Amino acid sequence: MIGHELGGRYEIISRIGGGGMALVYKAHDVLLNRKVAVKVLRQQFVHDEEFIRRFRREAQSAASLSHPNVVSIYDVGQEDDVHFIVMEYVEGSNLNEIIHERAPLQPEEAVHIAAQICDALVSAHQNQIIHRDIKPHNILIGKNGRVKVTDFGIARAVTASTITQTGSVVGSVHYFSPEHAKGTSTGEKSDLYSLGIVLYQMLTGKLPFHGESPISVALKHLQETFVEPRVINSLIPQSVENVILRAMRKNPAERYASASDMLRDLETSLLPERLHEPKAVFTAIADDLDETRVMPAIRPTSAAGRQADIRPAASQDRTAAAASINGTGPVEWEDDKKRKAWWKRPVTVVIATLVIIAGLYFAVRAVTNSLDVPEVTVPYVINETEADAIKMLEEAGLVVEDPIEREYSDEVAEGYVYNQSKAKLKVKKGASIKLYVSLGSELSTMTSYVGQPIANAKEDLAALGVDDIRITTTQEFSDQEPGTILSQTPEANAQFDPKTETVHFTVSKGQETVVMPKLVTKKEAEAKVLLSQLGLVLKEANIVREASYEPEGTVIAQFPYQEGEEVGKGAEVSITVSSGLPKDAIEKKLNLQISPAQAGTTSEIKITYSDASGENKEWGTRKIKDTQRFTVKVIVAPNKDATVTVIRDNQFVNTFTVTYEDEQAPADQTIPGQGQQPTDQQPSEPATGTAGSDDATASTNDPQTTDNGPSNDGNEETQPNDH
Structure with missing residues (x-):
């Protein structure tokens, strides 16, 4: 059940108790976001239709109660074969645990608790609801001291067929009223009797009646008196003892008329003027047929017998006279003989009967002694391993009841006993003991989170109980969105314990x-x-x-x-x-013959150009000592001519234009230095002209030429044109 969401609303967290009829779990109401207690009916009762019908009806009736001292019932439902009741969750302990830890309680505390229980009964009885199972186990004490009565109306659902099947009913026999023990109709005063026993136990630490079996305890409720509380605990005020004595009267007519009367008595019992009041005395009611009494023997009646009872006065006188005259005893007259005859036969019968009874008594005693089974104390095996627990019980001469109950538990490790029946009690050797063994924490099935955002996975795992600190991640590049889960451990469909397992995810951090x-x-x-x-x-x-x-x-x-x-x-x-030049573009070459500025000296030549491929592009820089030929390749287009500029020793020399329309290759251009004469006509100053015109002519002083760029003097590196 742990981790299961019952009815699609109540998420079961842990088991917090249980009895022979039902198991109680702590749960989370996901709809209202609050803690609740869920009582789940045991499986052996799910097919008893009459039981289920009454169980649900009474639970729904109890849900109508609204009182600060009553555990509220929120919901009643069914999921498949699981029948459950959802009620208020009380953080604290039950009264039975407090009694075992601290009893006897102080009178003030005990009366305060009893008054709150009684106040709850006032509300219940006004709504025609009788609890029928008031006992410390059903009284919850919150951490704030508030008393809460639980299981209202549930006891009424217990039928005769369940009395020997459920430990809860058998355990309740110590708190039965006499009319409850007889199986007759029980009313409001039955609850007051049970409350009296609870108050008795709080103040003395003991139960008023003990027995070897539930039947023997029930008979004591009917026939025997209990030890008065002040005999056990002299610190109990007389006024408080009087409350117990009146509540625990065997005859309902002698008890409080109502829970309201008992509540008023409780609330005033600790007042100073009442602490030392006289002890309550009760007069037996004549028509109380349940009271144990000595009945006279029934004698035979007859005319002779009746006549024998009437002895004449004359016979008495004669007897006295005879005794005085003769000095002897009384003379037996005829009338006396007749009077004596009537009792002889009954006396014989009584004596014979007594002899027979005595014989039977001693015979039965002898047989009982021969069959008497010794008692043993049941070992406490809780928190022992299953094997050790079985060994301990068998060594004590006890039998482990089959089958052993096995359930998941977050508190107890797998294979260890978490509960047992009859712990530390004395039982007959050979008695059977019920063991409850833990299966450990309930395992969950891992879901496949691959391809989902990491935030979704963390949210789901947190709902299962996996702490965030046990969810680890590593990141790596992938083509998935950042934050997407790429792989996981444990893998999908693997079984894992949400309370201890560490879950690891590999998460995408996007593409590298x-x-x-x-x-x-x-x-x-x-x-x-x-x-x-x-x-x-x-x-x-x-x-x-x-x-x-x-x-x-x-x-x-x-x-x-x-x-x-x-x-x-x-x-x-x-x-x-x-892919190369456009179809309408033309590549042309311009040859330049350039001399140093002064013959026999070295000059630095720099050539730039602009054409269809770009503006102010550098062709290259060279140093020359004599006249050299340079070939500059340029691209011209229909709408773009080319220009070539020569700079010598950082001084502008000339600019030459190569046009698209010229079909012929441009003529070589000559740039002479000082002291050098051009081959044809050479201007004394650098001139700007169009390549192919007669404004500038090439020098004929043994030029050296190259198609890819200017030649150097043998020491300088040649840099080719970009084209």
Whole structure:
């Protein structure tokens, strides 16, 4: 039952008690968020329709009670074969435990408790509800001292067939009223008798009647008197003893007329003027046929007998006269003989009967002695292992009742005894003892939480009783949403103990991310290697090729992630790669023959250009000692001409233009130094002209040329044009 949600509302937490008729559990009302007590009927009664019907009817009747000293009944229900009553949960102890721990109680405390019980009975009796099972076990004392009476109306559901089956009814025989013990109709005064016994036990620590069996105790309620409380405990005030004496009268007519009368007497019993009042005296009521009395023997009646009882006065005189004259005893007259004859036969019968009874008595005594079974004390085996408990009981000459009751328990380890019958009592050797063995904590079945958020799993496990400290997690990258469970231990459908098991989850922290690199201007092969190293995916279908002024194979765009963005590992990337120049673009070469500024000296030459591929692009820088030829490649388009600029020793020299319309290759251009003459016509100052015009001509001083860029003097490195 532990962990089960009864009726879809009451979550069973732990077992807190039980008797022969029902088990009581602490539960949580999930609808109203409060603690309740749930009494569950034992399985052996679930098929007794009459019992179930009366059980439910009386429980529903008791639910109508609303009193501060009565445990409230909230609900009555059934789930399959489980019949249950939901009632108020009282945090504290029952009166039976308090009596065993501290009895005898102080008169003030005992009277205070009894008055609250009596107040509850006043309310019940006004609602025509008779408890019928007032005993310390059914009296709860809260931590605030409030007394609560429980099990109202439940005792009425006990039928004759259950008296020998349930330990609760047998245990209650010490608190039965005489009319209850006889099996006759019981009323309100029966509850007052039971309350008197409870008060007696609180003040003395003892029960008024003991016996070897429930029957013998019941007979003592009917026939015997009890030891008065003040004989056992002289500290009990006479006024309080008078309350007990009146409540425990065997004749209901001699008890209090109502619970209200008894309550008033209790409330005033400790007043100073009443403490030493006279002891209560009760006069036997003539029509009390249950009272034990000596009855006269029934004698035979006849005319002769009646005549024999009447002795004439004359015969008396004659007897006296004869005695005086003769000096002897009385003379027996004829009338005397007749008078003596009537008693001879009854006396003979009585003597014969007494002889027979005596013979039977001694015969039965002899047989009883031969069959007398010795008594043994039942060992206390609670908290022992099942094997040790059985061994201890068998060594004491007792028999373990079969089957052994086994139930789940959060407090007692598996295989240990948590309850037993007749503990520490004296019983006949060979008697059977009932054992209750723990199955340990009730196991739960692990649910599969893979794919669910970790918050949901923690909430479910907390409801089962798994502390948050025993739920551990590790995180790893995955393509699942962050916080999603990837794996778990224990696995799904495994059995586990929510009170002790540690549950571990592997949780996704999302995809692993990398920083997107710059791919633009890189070669296609280089971009592929870089993406692969970072765990990013570049599919062939995601490579777009289009014409551009960038060199063929150069990445000119990347998508959808730009440089510096966080990208999840495994993400797909697209790039655009240059497939070469547009169809209407033309690549042209411009040859330049450049001399040092001064013959025989070294000059630094710097060449830049602007064309269809971009503006102010550097072709390169070189140092020369003599005239050299440089070839500069440029791209021209219908709407874009190219310009080439030469700077020597950080001084602007000239700018040359290459047009798209020129079908011929541009003519070589010459830039002479000082002291050098151009081959044809050379201006004395650097001039700006159009490549192919006659404004500037090339030098013929043994030039050295290259198609890829300027030649150096044998010591400098050549840097090629970007195209």
